[in-house]
Amino acid sequence: MPESGREIEYKFRQRRIPKRRPSEDNRQYAYRAIREEILMLDLPPGERLREVELATLLCVSRTPVHDAIERLRLDGLADSVPNRGAVVSALNPENISNCLWLLDIFCCDVISSFFTNKVSKEQIAILNFLLAHVEEAVKENDSRRYARLITDFFQQFFTLGGQYNLVWTGLSRTYSDIYRLNVLIAESSGAASSLTYLLRQMTHALSERKSDKAAFYIRKWLLLTEKLIPQLQEDYPDYWINT
Numbered sequence: 001m002p003e004s005g006r007e008i009e010y011k012f013r014q015r016r017i018p019k020r021r022p023s024e025d026n027r028q029y030a031y032r033a034i035r036e037e038i039l040m041l042d043l044p045p046g047e048r049l050r051e052v053e054l055a056t057l058l059c060v061s062r063t064p065v066h067d068a069i070e071r072l073r074l075d076g077l078a079d080s081v082p083n084r085g086a087v088v089s090a091l092n093p094e095n096i097s098n099c100l101w102l103l104d105i106f107c108c109d110v111i112s113s114f115f116t117n118k119v120s121k122e123q124i125a126i127l128n129f130l131l132a133h134v135e136e137a138v139k140e141n142d143s144r145r146y147a148r149l150i151t152d153f154f155q156q157f158f159t160l161g162g163q164y165n166l167v168w169t170g171l172s173r174t175y176s177d178i179y180r181l182n183v184l185i186a187e188s189s190g191a192a193s194s195l196t197y198l199l200r201q202m203t204h205a206l207s208e209r210k211s212d213k214a215a216f217y218i219r220k221w222l223l224l225t226e227k228l229i230p231q232l233q234e235d236y237p238d239y240w241i242n243t
Helices: 006-013 028-039 051-058 062-074 093-116 121-139 143-160 164-169 176-189 193-207 211-227 228-236
Strands: 078-081 085-088
Touching: 028 051, 028 062, 051 062, 062 078, 062 085, 078 121, 093 143, 093 164, 093 176, 093 211, 093 228, 121 143, 121 176, 121 193, 143 164, 143 176, 176 193, 176 211, 176 228, 211 228
Parallel strands: none
Antiparallel strands: 078 085
8 A cells, every 4th residue: 555644754754854054045955855865765766755745854845845856856866757746766777887987087087187286195195084984884884874975085086186076066966876876885785895995995006106006996996886786776676767
């Protein structure tokens, strides 16, 4: 039987709903909170985005929730389904592969820029600091924290590359499926520690000024990530688009 609105609201209230930031108005808060719920898979693919329940959950009116869902459609995180309304978008393996392909191209360019821009070992230490927290998240089986920190790592990596922070801003729109993929990886595949090790090796190579070695390890990270997709499709068949 389908869940009632009361059951959905109860389920929502069991989750760690993002707190409102002092600078946010209702529209900004509703968008960020719902988006974060989707990225963390607390609102899983296929879940209906019920405006009334979400508005009640976030203590806002329906209007900012409606506007947030419209923005999420533009972001590719929500779809309109006949007779169901708005639902969370399914993971798209083709989008993930394309994004990984773009990351391969840009990451290698960023690595080259580390040397042309003479990024210092002290700056690279920021990446190692983030990876130390990633390792903690792996040990604690904290998939939410793992996915968030991996994203922070790549954002910092692109920022250190100079103008590539603008590239990351553009990529982040297509990165949302990889974000959700990382949540699944940390929850079920057992490969999170291996992936973290490869990023450790990359940052070590950066510190040693070995660009080819750094590129080798980031490509291994990308390759292993893509190889995990078929197994995760099998483990979570309802989360993926029908191909």
